[in-house]
Amino acid sequence: MRECDLIMKGGITSGVVYPFAITELAKTYRLRGVGGSSAGAIAAALAAAAEYRRQTSSDKNDNSGFEEIERIAEELANDMTSLLQPSGTFKALFGLLLEITKGNSAAGTCHWLRISYAVATLFCVPLLVGGLLAASSVGSVWLLGDYMLAAFVFLVGILMACWLSFRKLRRLLLNELPQHDFGMLSGKTQAGGDSESPPALTDWLADKIDVVAGTAKPDSAPAKPLTIGDLETAGINLAAMTTDLTSQRPYQLPLRSAHHFFSKREMEALFPDRVVDWMIGDSEPENGCAAEGPNDLYPMRIASDFPVLLVARLSLSFPALIQAVPLWRKDWQLKTESGQSGVWRRCLFSDGGISSNMPVHLFDTWLPQRPTFAIALSDWDERRHGDKRVHLSDEPRQSTDLPTPETRTLSKFLFAIVNAAKDWQDTLQTRLPGFAERIVEVRLDASNEGGMNLTMTPAVVRRLSDLGREAGRKLRQDFDFDENRWRRAVSILPEIEASLVGFSDAYEASPEGGGQFTYKSLLSNYNPRRYKPSGKWRSETMIPFAEALACLGDAARSAPVQQTVRGGKTPKQDTSMRLIADADRVPTRDGANS
Numbered sequence: 394m395r396e397c398d399l400i401m402k403g404g405i406t407s408g409v410v411y412p413f414a415i416t417e418l419a420k421t422y423r424l425r426g427v428g429g430s431s432a433g434a435i436a437a438a439l440a441a442a443a444e445y446r447r448q449t450s451s452d453k454n455d456n457s458g459f460e461e462i463e464r465i466a467e468e469l470a471n472d473m474t475s476l477l478q479p480s481g482t483f484k485a486l487f488g489l490l491l492e493i494t495k496g497n498s499a500a501g502t503c504h505w506l507r508i509s510y511a512v513a514t515l516f517c518v519p520l521l522v523g524g525l526l527a528a529s530s531v532g533s534v535w536l537l538g539d540y541m542l543a544a545f546v547f548l549v550g551i552l553m554a555c556w557l558s559f560r561k562l563r564r565l566l567l568n569e570l571p572q573h574d575f576g577m578l579s580g581k582t583q584a585g586g587d588s589e590s591p592p593a594l595t596d597w598l599a600d601k602i603d604v605v606a607g608t609a610k611p612d613s614a615p616a617k618p619l620t621i622g623d624l625e626t627a628g629i630n631l632a633a634m635t636t637d638l639t640s641q642r643p644y645q646l647p648l649r650s651a652h653h654f655f656s657k658r659e660m661e662a663l664f665p666d667r668v669v670d671w672m673i674g675d676s677e678p679e680n681g682c683a684a685e686g687p688n689d690l691y692p693m694r695i696a697s698d699f700p701v702l703l704v705a706r707l708s709l710s711f712p713a714l715i716q717a718v719p720l721w722r723k724d725w726q727l728k729t730e731s732g733q734s735g736v737w738r739r740c741l742f743s744d745g746g747i748s749s750n751m752p753v754h755l756f757d758t759w760l761p762q763r764p765t766f767a768i769a770l771s772d773w774d775e776r777r778h779g780d781k782r783v784h785l786s787d788e789p790r791q792s793t794d795l796p797t798p799e800t801r802t803l804s805k806f807l808f809a810i811v812n813a814a815k816d817w818q819d820t821l822q823t824r825l826p827g828f829a830e831r832i833v834e835v836r837l838d839a840s841n842e843g844g845m846n847l848t849m850t851p852a853v854v855r856r857l858s859d860l861g862r863e864a865g866r867k868l869r870q871d872f873d874f875d876e877n878r879w880r881r882a883v884s885i886l887p888e889i890e891a892s893l894v895g896f897s898d899a900y901e902a903s904p905e906g907g908g909q910f911t912y913k914s915l916l917s918n919y920n921p922r923r924y925k926p927s928g929k930w931r932s933e934t935m936i937p938f939a940e941a942l943a944c945l946g947d948a949a950r951s952a953p954v955q956q957t958v959r960g961g962k963t964p965k966q967d968t969s970m971r972l973i974a975d976a977d978r979v980p981t982r983d984g985a986n987s
Contacts, residue, residue, distance in 0.1 A: 403431025407843030417865025430745035576716030622697030634745030643748030647699030686737025827881030897946025
């Protein structure tokens with residue numbers, strides 16, 4: 394089979410687009426790298442599990458894992474809301490949210506009656522108190538005939554109901570929500586149901602990963618969860634984004650640095666017991682109390698030991714809806730009361746889409762040997778798109794050609810600020826030559842499809858599944874890899890050439906900001922305080938390499954424009970080559986290579 398990578402964008406319930414897109418691609422391509430954010434991370438975990446089953450089967454044409462994914466799509470179409478089980482404190486508030494998000498999918502009068510019932514359930518005590526006071530105003534008229542007193546008592550009843558309702562909502566949002574790590578849903582199946590009750594999101598996903606991967610036994614769950622190491626043995630790379638809000642930085646999953654720990658009690662509130670027990674294994678708890686931490690901290694599994702389930706769950710913690718996942722690490726810049734360096738700090742890992750909702754860069758290389766496909770989700774605009782709901786570009790799209798939705802209301806203005814801050818890099822990246830033509834766009838009607846539409850009807854879910862199937866089919870049938878590779882090459886080569894010219898210009902130039910050495914003499918003669926090189930490596934490896942780069946830059950600078958790569962017919966693009974931070978890289982303690 395041909396090979397490909399696949400990236401899927403986050404989008405809450407929009408993820409129902411992905412199952413048939415995955416299975417369509419799998420008819421032609423072996424999935425080597427799979428990734429995404431939020432709902433895209435869930436789809437990526439299931440896709441990786443299906444490919445694992447195919448690659449570890451004695452029959453390399455075994456597509457039973459992908460058939461399981463198609464059954465999941467049908468299951469979601471029939472009943473998706475049962476996966477969303479709020480913690481007891483938030484049942485009434487979540488019920489109101491569900492009714493509000495039904496929007497156009499609900500019938501007029503019945504819809505408002507259900508909203509009224511949800512409001513009454515949420516604010517039953519305030520409404521009861523206010524109602525009693527308002528009712529007493531009738532008694533004032535009947536017994537005393539005092540209409541002024543009746544009006545006053547009625548007004549007090551209304552104000553009391555509003556005040557008590559405000560206090561309850563304030564307590565839920567400012568007290569209860571932070572105590573539940575800023576999410577109404579933990580993902581765990583809630584108490585109170587019988588053995589036949591449907592599982593909640595995380596429990597459901599844990600079981601589905603095992604079923605799709607073929608590791609689940611008929612009568613019980615597997616002894617260990619599917620891990621990144623299992624996938625790696627089958628030649629599969631799974632990656633996703635998450636955001637550590639406490640440290641204010643993104644991480645690429647699976648985690649690869651051994652400085653995070655987890656609390657057994659906290660983890661059991663979010664994940665199936667069998668997964669938590671495996672993560673603990675034979676390890677002993679840290680003495681967290683000595684450094685202001687809990688006494689049930691265990692080292693986090695990393696790299697090949699990282700469970701596939703955690704890749705999805707750490708990426709989908711949508712703020713206010715799904716609880717963030719708490720992990721612990723030591724802040725070495727703080728000291729305990731006893732003067733000991735390193736204080737335990739609780740870090741909340743939230744939605745990967747906060748830092749990168751369309752991480753098309755995850756498997757990127759300068760000159761790719763296989764395509765990295767991506768499935769993007771966007772808003773459908775009939776005036777702009779007509780009836781074209783799925784689009785695969787055959788031309789690069791300019792960054793000046795972005796949609797221009799209205800921002801006249803305060804809510805749209807605030808959302809525009811947030812989205813521009815978090816998505817600008819992903820947005821511009823997807824429009825570069827060599828990127829745009831491998832990204833298929835699925836356009837959703839925001840009024841009743843995907844996003845926060847938590848109660849989509851079976852017909853709507855099936856319609857979105859069909860759009861996903863069309864997206865996968867377009868990538869299979871319409872994508873031209875040779876054309877894509879040509880565009881990628883003629884996009885990257887001018888940037889390399891320009892960077893080498895800049896390298897050559899600086900290599901022998903006197904520094905303008907002070908300093909005694911040119912870069913050429915610096916690399917040869919300077920005695921550094923850190924990262925001291927061996928003399929042989931310096932003279933035989935580093936300096937010849939730098940000289941060779943400078944020579945290439947000299948040649949490009951001195952050549953006539955028409956004889957340079959930049960002077961040819963290459964794409965005009967908003968790009969630059971620079972050293973940028975990578976969410977996946979973990980340096981050693983002193984910051985140098987070991």
